[in-house]
Amino acid sequence: MTNSPPFLRQTVFLLISCLWLVACQQNVVVTPTAVSQTTATAIPAPTDEPTTVPTAPPTAQPTITPVSLPAVMLEPPRGRAEFIAQLQQVQTEVIGLVETQQQLLAFPRPDDPEWAGDVAVQAAFIQANRLALEGLSLPAAGENLLGPLETAVLTCEEAALAENLDGLASCLAELQAVSFGRGGNGGTAPSTGSGQAVANPENVVIPIPLVxxxxxxxxxxxxxxxxxxxxxxxxxxxxxxxxxxxxxxxxxxxxxxxxxxxxxxxxxxxxxxxxxxxxxxxxxxxxxxxxxxxxxxxxxxxxxxxxxxxxxxxxxxxxxxxxxxxxxxxxxxxxxxxxxxxxxxxxxxxxxxxxxxxxxxxxxxxxxxxxxxxxxxxxxxxxxxxxxxxxxxxxxxxxxxxxxxxxxxxxxxxxxxxxxxxxxxxxxxxxxxxxxxxxxxxxxxxxxxxxxxxxxxxxxxxxxxxxxxxxxxxxxxxxxxxxxxxxxxxxxxxxxxxxxxxxxxxxxxxx
Known part of the structure; x- marks a missing residue:
């Protein structure tokens, strides 16, 4: 039996290696970086190293695209009333951003190149509002008012970055339930007899009937x-x-x-x-x-x-x-x-x-x-x-x-x-x-x-x-x-x- 020429053996080996690499690539997806809860971060871009997840289709992964963090500025408040007005402004803004994100994720448009950018922009502005809250100068006892809102916005930020519809629904309810005093209840919503928080009607957005x-x-x-x-x-x-x-x-x-x-x-x-x-x-x-x-x-x-x-x-x-x-x-x-x-x-x-x-x-x-x-x-x-x-x-x-x-x-x-x-x-x-x-x-x-x-x-x-x-x-x-x-x-x-x-x-x- 004659031996195959060396160049032929090398060619066959190279061809088999390429086919094996192509097959392996079918299971590679890119995942976004995690959100830090303690430091200001930009909207996460995909990680440099791909993660192999054999059972998860690419469509199951978040589609957040890199967006520079917008500038959301809150001026130092000149008193309690102005401070509360700023918190209500952020609350209303983030409620709108979350509702928009819910709508975008519930009805994805894979044929629309603007859709992924739209999703990313909502998440970026939620994060920017959270960072604005972190940098806000607090009046006396302001932490009691700020804390519940800051926590709710952070929860919404994480859900938005993860493109998690259930998380967005949960954080929206939490966000709408935040109240700002009306007697100094520490920034949480008033409590029912069962001890559960209820939303302040002035902060809850009543949706327009949609058919x-x-x-x-x-x-x-x-x-x-x-x-x-x-x-x-x-x-x-x-x-x-x-x-x-x-x-x-x-x-x-x-x-x-x-x-x-x-x-x-x-x-x-x-x-x-x-x-x-x-x-x-x-x-x-x-x-x-x-x-x-x-x-x-x-x-x-x-x-x-x-x-x-x-x-x-x-x-x-x-x-x-x-x-x-x-x-x-x-x-x-x-x-x-x-x-x-x-x-x-x-x-x-x-x-x-x-x-x-x-x-x-x-x-x-x-x-x-x-x-x-x-x-x-x-x-x-x-x-x-x-x-x-x-x-x-x-x-x-x-x-x-x-x-x-x-x-x-x-x-x-x-x-x-x-x-x-x-x-x-x-x-x-x-x-x-x-x-x-x-x-x-x-x-x-x-x-x-x-x-x-x-x-x-x-x-x-x-x-x-x-x-x-x-x-x-x-x-x-x-x-x-x-x-x-x-x-x-x-x-x-x-x-x-x-x-x-x-x-x-x-x-x-x-x-």
Whole structure:
């Protein structure tokens, strides 16, 4: 019997070794690092060393992605009343974050790249609130008030990082049961005769009834159809006096802004071979819808080749998170996306903004949308400061929220968001200095503002132009748009930018 050549034996051995290694890799999953209870930590990234868990599928592991820890600041309180108000603020904020995290985890969207980031952002803000509590200056006897809340928030932080729905439900009940005195009971909820703690009614969030796909209408009239008629004492229409078009003076100013939009070099100077940066700003819904629009717009031969579209919207970054910190990580990520597309901040000239509040929203109308209005004002001011050549911000409010199965901006909050946008634009029209876009009138604080497409319709009740929203167009949570809804919004956006007087002159080739 002849021996095999050495090179043949080596080749066979190498092939068998590779096959064995590939087979072993099938059982490797990555687990996140643990949460420290005693030190401030960033949101955990996956460990460097993989852990072999033969029986656990990868989908069973937490999907937390690395997110820089946000800055949540609490000023030193000037007395007991202010201290309690700060604790209640944190309690309300974390309740909203936990409820949002519950909704996200109950309805995962594996096909949505923004979903994991959305989950990570909620956990990061819970952790940031806990660290803010740790650094809070305590008045006399403050520890008795702080301790129960700090413990509850830490429990929620651990559950959020572990993506543990049962843990989130348990910590939410614990969080809602925290009370802040009302007679000095040491910071715990009042006790029943059985000795069990009960929630302070002032701290418990009463959920809005949610019925999912059966709620095909909520009976509200779209702003575009409401006109000069009233909703709870407030006039409809997108613009003042119940109109759906801007006043002549505001339109003329917008046309002047649009005419100033031109290709710019990287340093912001005019250049024939430069670029017109067009970005989106917003949360997960905006990110999903603008992704579909970006694809549609770039395939349209009528689009101006100088226009470079970048999706800056990011999951989890609601209006309150953007408004409270002009240096939030959100803007660093957006600027990196600009660079990835060959743009600089100096080339950004147009923005589509769609936002919504995060957390608990139990204020009465009109206070609830007025809070969103104030946050949107802060966001457009940040946009102006970060992108000095920006000329126009187009705004849209939410699509129908009646199919929602959780607390992420269901009705009437989705409908009310239209009033927030309407009032913000009206404030600029009436000459509010914090929204000034005209250097002849003083310091420029914001770009020129106008409506983009108005997206809300009353479920399956057609609005004046025939728009409806069916439940099967949404993701399983009834809040985020599914593929049909994303495509519908994308088509509305494309139609708007190709037909609007202030948009088509820079968006279309040869205009």
């Amino acid at each position: 999912g796909c059966t709620q095909t209408s909520v009976g509200f009239v779209p702003l575009t159809d409401l006109g000069a008629e009233l909703y709870m004492g407030q006039q409809g229409g997108l613009y003042p006096d119940g109109q759906n078009t801007p006043p002549a003076d505001h339109l003329a100013a917008g046309l002047a802004q649009a005419q100033a939009i031109q290709p710019l070099a990287a340093d912001g100077s005019p250049a024939a071979d430069g670029k017109i940066g067009f970005i989106s700003v917003g949360m997960s819904n905006a990110a999903l819808e603008f992704t579909a629009f970006l694809r549609l717009a770039n395939e349209d031969p009528a689009k101006n080749d100088s226009v470079v579209i970048v999706n800056g919207a990011q999951g989890g970054w609601t209006s309150n998170k953007l408004a409270e910190n002009p240096d939030a990580e959100y803007w660093q990520v957006l600027d990196q996306r600009l660079a990835d597309n060959g743009l600089t901040p100096a080339q950004v000239q147009v923005v589509w903004l769609k936002e919504a509040r995060g957390g608990v929203k139990n204020e009465p109308f009109p206070q609830e949308p007025q809070i969103l209005q104030a946050q949107l004002q802060s966001v457009v001011q940040i946009v102006q400061a970060r992108y000095p050549n920006v000329k126009i911000v187009y705004l849209s409010s939410r699509i129908y929220g009646g199919y929602a199965t959780g607390p992420l901006n269901p009705e009437p909050i989705a409908y009310h968001s239209g009033f927030a946008v309407k009032w913000l634009i009206e404030a600029q029209i009436t000459g509010e200095p914090p929204l000034n876009y005209d250097p002849a009138r003083g310091e420029v604080s914001a770009p020129w503002l106008a409506w983009g497409p108005y997206l809300w319709a009353d479920g399956q009740t057609p609005r004046g132009d025939g728009l409806t929203w069916a439940c099967n167009e949404f993701a399983d949570d009834g809040t985020h748009p599914g593929d049909p809804a994303r495509d519908k919004v994308a088509a509305m956006l494309l139609d708007f930018f190709k037909t609007d007087e202030t948009a088509r002159m820079w968006f279309l080739e040869g205009e």
